[in-house]
Amino acid sequence: MNNYPRAFSHVGITVPNIKEAVKFYKEVMGWYVMMEPTEVLEENNTAIGQMCIDVFGEGWGSFKIAHLSTSDTIGIELFEFPQNVKPKHEFNPYQTGIFHFCVKDPDIEGLTKKIIEAGGKQRMPIREYFPGEKPYKMVYCEDPFGNIVEIYTHSYELVYSETYK
Secondary structure (H helix, E strand, C coil), X not given: CCCCCCCCCEEEEECCCHHHHHHHHHHCCCCEEEEEEEEEECXXXXXXXXXXXXXXCCCCCEEEEEEEECCCCCEEEEEECCCCCCCCCCCCCCCCCCCCEEEECCCHHHHHXXXXXXXXXXXXXXXXXXXCCCCXXXXXXXXXXXXXXXXECCCHHHHHCHHHC
């Protein structure tokens, strides 16, 4: 078996209102909309219907889906289920599962401001990783739907690689 790093393809995010989420991610994050919100019905006559039954089981009825893309071709799948349960949002990084996603923007202050203006939150002050040594900054925010969004000013490799000290 070959052991090599796999490329990231996409991430799926469940939201309470897909139209508002598409608008937010398009206008605030600048992501490209590849497929506007579309309804998927529970049926086994098409490949997509059967695949969704395989994933979600039976009894889900229908849901809406939209596809977006980042500038570096990472896909973003947005899902809105009619039986969506919006939990009381309690920040809990200790719970198993996806804790946050991170985007890169050299204008960290500008993106943070846009997130707040669009109904999101800034969860901490913008911090430098290596004050006085490197210009790398980060911040945790929250989108209007309760998803945690981290922002880096530089690439993951630069922030964490010993080579680039």
